[in-house]
Amino acid sequence: MGSAAVLLSLENVSKAFGGIVAVQDVSFTVDTGESVGLVGPNGAGKTTLFNCVCGQLRQDAGAITFGGRSLAGLPTFKRARLGIGRTYQKVEVFTDMTVRDHLMVAERARRGEGRLWKDLLNMSAPTSSEVRQVEATLELVGITHLAEVSVNSLGLGLCRLVELARALAAEPKILLADEPSSGLDLHETAEVAAVLRTVQRERGTAVLLVEHDLTMVSDVVDRTVVMDLGKVLADGPFTEVMANPTVRQAYLGQVGTA
């Protein structure tokens, strides 16, 4: 891990909303193919940090680089094209569309397709390689049987899987997963954890996981960053940071051994 190239780097990133400082001088890195957990109590600034990385919010200070390139000034879609994929805390699916269409949108976006003239010349039919790629992702996430189903009729858990599959269909270099187990039962959570492990190990996709389920975090990540009140409290292996008294004080509200 130590010799791997730094993929995502945050240096002294700060973001405030009026007088409320959501993120303050946050610095950490994620290496290529590394899986990092980002944990902390509600209001710690984790999702705000995700939004800054994705470009949905602009940080007030600090620098974010991806693959050695500064992300300053890049809109969200350009950051996504660089290889930053994301799932959302509040599930974001395309209502009225089937699961397969969700993945096809992502697959086309990955290839930079979307030219109007191609549509007008009827050159937009899915190619065999696109179909194969979509099928592979459906299988990876275990939702092949739902391919033709409209997301309108899916429950929250399945929608989260669709969202995850859509993000993976774009073949990101890093996946920012924002509370992927929220609203899922134990079985579904285990499935999501397994998918995240698989994409990291088989595809070499880096994962930055925001999650409250610490069992899932310990199963998936190589390293854990703990935040509280917008600041980084600790950064290191999961068991090590969880034993840190400062982290236990802030995150679990108690000091002492478990």
Added chain:
Amino acid sequence: MEHFFGFAFPGIPYGCSYAIVAVSLVLTYQATGVFNFAFGAQAFASAFVFTLLTQNHGWSGFAAFLVSVVVMGPAVGFAFDRLLFRHIPNSNGTAKLVCSLSLLVGIPSLLPVIFGQQKLDATATIFPFFNPNVVYFTLIGTPINGIYLSTFSVTAVVLVALTALLRYTNLGLQMRGAVESRRLVQLDGVNANGVVALAWVVSSFMAGLAGVLLAPVFGAFTADNFAALTVTAIAAAVCALMRSLPIAAGVAVLIGVATTTLQGYLSPNSIIYSAVVPALPFLVIVGALLFLPGMRALESSRDPLATIDPPPPPTAAGARAPKMDRIVRTSWWVLLAVFFASMLTWIPVTWESVFNYGMALSTVLLSVTLITGMAGQLSLCQGTFAGISAFTAAQMANHLGLNMLLGGLFGAALAAVVAVVLALLSLRLRGLGLALMTLAAALLFDSTFFSAVSITAGVEGVSLQSKWLGTSAFFNFDGHALFLLGISVLAVCVFVVLLVRKGTVGRNLAAMRGSETAVAGLGINLSRQRIMVFALSGAIAGLGGVLVTIQQQLASPSDWNYQYSLVFVVLVVTTSVSTVEGAIQAGIGFAVIQQLLTYIPSRFGGPSLTIVLFAFGALTYAAHPEGVLEYQKRRSTLYFEKLFFRQNEGKPSDVSTTGAHG
């Protein structure tokens, strides 16, 4: 300085009238979540009834006031809530907008249907304390008469009363809560439906009061005056971010004062006088939408309980079993062949002309399908794009001798360019913001481009000599040729829309309707998609505009004003905004119904009745967002399937109607 006040003071009564409407608009939005485009129409209706009773039926002002304002205003508001807006989920902003637009279009057209054509003037007044004809005192050289004092005092009372209601009463608190989610507030024990109904009653009373009070200020009694009043009020309400009553009132008065001051200082012959002054409210709207970030967040409030709403129903085509689908498709092709053969053989000239107009109109309406149905963007200026193209082609025909078909291509290209500029200006706007921006654009073109005699030849329009419609060497324009031209252009446009829908851009647009955040997160350039679809819809509307012009041999500004843009949306929404056949059915249906209504006595409203039918048909959007015709098609499809094919063939509808999110 005395000059300045002499010019500025006459703007105060106008400004106060705008202010009354502006604060009422804000109240309605704050208390019901509906941006009530129909406010001016409600005001006009009350003023119409009041004036009718006092002038034509000899009623006393007080009795007429009781009926038109105290009874009719609240009753209309209660009916709006009970029959319409109560059934629209809080999170469905598009349905609220569409319904209020339908009322804006439908109410003024309904009045002549109910009361017949009436000749009214606006001399009747009920100003209670001040006589409009008496000068009470002079202020910095300006005589202050009863109109000044009445409008100012009424505005002040309305402002204080509504501010107190919203900010300092328990009822106001409950209203603000119910705007976010009626269902959530009900869980706290509040009678949310009653609270919102009361808000509608109060705001509709205000509309009636404003209408009756303000009619004498205008001098002439027309629905257009009330529409203009509403537009200026919208500008003020938008500047107040639909939130602050005092700011809305202040901006409204400023607009009134600025208008008369500019008029006083500028020469009536100058371009600024004729172009900029009438466009002032629209420029204010555009400025507010561009530079006030709060306007972009207006549509962001969502009902926390929205997930319990059922999913939208599938289209009739999507719900059909394969065997039924084959039968329906074959039937359509047979119908098309019969129609084609009939148009070229036995159909009388009158009806040939009706169908040709219907097809030309369908082409314009197809642009609504593209921009609103597929891209989910509510554009209220599709008629403007059509008009830009029509006048461009007409002027090129008259001045350069260019054939209308070639000129039409230039016109469509120009319409596309204007659409792109508008798309660039409104990149950050969604929902209500975009609707207001496109409406402002339509009004801006009405007061400038379409009012310029050099471009549109005034109210009479640009008459086309038949030779410019085509020469014998190119195309001989008789009814049959027009039919072939119309159906060819329509077919090409339908084909283009279908290709876009099934292509990558169409899929991206469908995804954008679901979640723009997620689409951008996948690497799709939202701005580019929006610009492309605006350009294409502008070009299609432009082609439709040229077809209508060729059909009528006249390019008239009255065919392409903002009201027609609203009517176009209403037409398509009534049938089906999400399917291409919806646009065709709306266009041909409109033309056919209009023709059929010429056979009934004019006492029943004539052409107005067509608009009334479609406008009130569009009100069903609340219950059937897929379009009432589409809903009926799905019902009849399921009925015939049950009748003829008892075995279930695995219909897609089985899956997509099972419920939302578990």
